[in-house]
Amino acid sequence: MFNFEVSSLPDRFYIIGGGPGGVGAAYAISKAGFKPVIIEVHDRLAVKPCGRGVPVTSDIPFGIPKSIVLNKISYVKLYVDRLKLFKAGGWLNGFIIDKREFLEHILSETRADIYYRARYNHKSGVARLGGETIDVRRGVFSGGFPYYEGERIPVVQYILGGSLGDVEMDTIEIYFDTEILGYYYVFPHGDNVEVGVGGFRDHNTLWKLLDKFISKDSRLKNSIVVEREAAVVSIGGLRLGYINGLVKVGEAAGYVLPLTGEGIRPSIISGYIAGEALAKGLDPIRELRRLRLSEAISIQRRLLEWAKRLSVEERRRLISTLTPQAHAEIALGYFRLHKLVQNLIFKPLTMVKILTKIIGL
Ligand SMILES: Cc1cc2nc3c(=O)[nH]c(=O)nc-3n(C[C@H](O)[C@H](O)[C@H](O)COP(=O)(O)OP(=O)(O)OC[C@H]3O[C@@H](n4cnc5c(N)ncnc54)[C@H](O)[C@@H]3O)c2cc1C
CATH class of the missing domain: 3.30.9.10 (D-Amino Acid Oxidase, subunit A, domain 2)
Incomplete structure (x- = not known):
């Protein structure tokens, strides 16, 4: 439970990890008037290999500057087992970004201090910063996939x-x-x-x-x-919680859409929400649970479980049956399960069979 007054909070919050989750948290903490201190074991930000694709959605807490955009994406081509399903565009937008430059840009707008080549010891809860041993107990943990406890x-x-x-x-x-x-x-x-x-x-x-x-x-x-x-x-769904009093965000907490592997936007958003909650003295876990994104991850995880139960042929049919809009909504996490039913209900009997199998009727 969080029962301390905002006024009694220390000036600084520690953030483990200089990836999207850590930078999202630093942005929110700084915006709320506190000092983010980032601890990053490597000598630069954004070390994780990545496709660098980010969809344009309204839930990212800051703009994407043109200077870090490598390619503007307007179309998606979808194939199933090498067979083309469709090319869709116009209503879909996204960017391929320079992830490191993006995170550096966001950090430049904060009051964050960043310690590179500094390792946080998740067993003891301490880090060596500038020759000093610091007991790191309050802040955000965004150390990425090595700390995730679900399926990868x-x-x-x-x-x-x-x-x-x-x-x-x-x-x-x-x-x-x-x-x-x-x-x-x-x-x-x-x-x-x-x-x-x-x-x-x-x-x-x-x-x-x-x-x-x-x-x-x-x-x-x-x-x-x-x-x-x-x-x-990390595609096993959410694993919310704490490491030594630090609230887990980003991939460490399962903020990846399980069907697509999209993790930049979810990590940024989860870091931002947890950082903001800490700065305001709110319960970060409760705030994270309330996110539409958290629900989307749970829905995608369930869809993935269902897909595992289908035969190869059934998976192919299911993917081929969905409209481009349904594919996009599922991919972005704006999907409602009843829409899947709507997509399938007027299809031939085989579709109803698939539906029956995946939802275990
Ligand atoms: C091949 C590939 C392609 C991908 N393509 C896309 C894509 O196109 N679009 C997309 O949205 N997502 C993509 N993802 C997923 C995305 O890259 C991750 O989900 C996202 O980077 C997670 O952000 P994060 O901040 O949680 O963790 P990370 O980006 O992993 O950052 C964690 C940081 O913590 C640091 N750290 C770890 N332990 C410690 C410690 N003990 N002390 C100090 N620092 C520590 C690490 O050095 C690292 O910098 C892809 C992933 C892979 C593997």
Whole structure:
């Protein structure tokens, strides 16, 4: 329970991690008139490998400056098992961003102090800052996926340059793979492209699958590898709570949309909400639970569980049946379950069978 008065709060709040979650928290804490102190083990912000795709939605607490936008996205092409479903656009918008520059820009608008190459010890709850040992007890923990206790899947990706054929630089391409229950993606990245895959296979298998995917794409097969990156994403849903009195946010708390792996926006928002709650003397867990985003993560997690129960063929049918709008709403987390029923109810009997199976009627 939070029973202290705002006036008795110390001037500073500590933040573990210089990723999107930590920077979102720093922004809110600074805006509320307090001093954020960020502890980052690396020598820079935003170290986690990432596709850097951010949808334009109204729930991000600050604007995305043009200077950090690598590509403006207006279209999405969706495939299931290599078969094209649709190209949608006009009503969808997003950016491929320079994640580090974005976070640096946000931090430049705060009063944050940042300690690089400083490790927080999550067992003892202390950190060495500027030669001093500090007992870090009040603030936000945004250390990312290593501290997440739910299900995680690997994601591997290349940044490809050189000869790229006619990849459209205002379009993201998503290729669902019903076998691995994941997807390949082709995102523009400035003049280069990011090509990756995430799913229910180990890292080695995903690398092999990705190489095969690239070799079959005539636009990509003569490209050169600029970067090769791999990590995991935490897709098991929310795990709210504390580490040594620090409230968990971002990926450490499960703020990733389980069906898409989108984590930048959810991490920023969760960091912001928790930071704001701490600064105002409110219960951050209660504020996080109230977020529409938290509900969206739970719904997507449930949909993922259902998808696991379906056969490959049933998954394919389900994905192919949804309208572009339904796909977009599910992906962004603005989805209501009754809409899924509406999407399927007038479909042939097989659709009703799928529905019956996934909701266990
Ligand atoms: C290949 C790949 C592609 C992705 N593509 C996208 C995408 O296109 N769009 C999207 O929205 N999301 C994407 N994601 C997910 C997204 O990158 C993450 O969900 C997001 O970065 C999580 O932010 P965070 O702040 O919670 O954690 P992180 O970004 O992981 O930041 C955690 C920070 O904490 C620091 N840290 C950890 N432990 C300590 C410690 N003990 N002491 C001090 N510092 C510590 C780390 O060094 C790190 O800087 C992708 C993920 C992967 C793996």
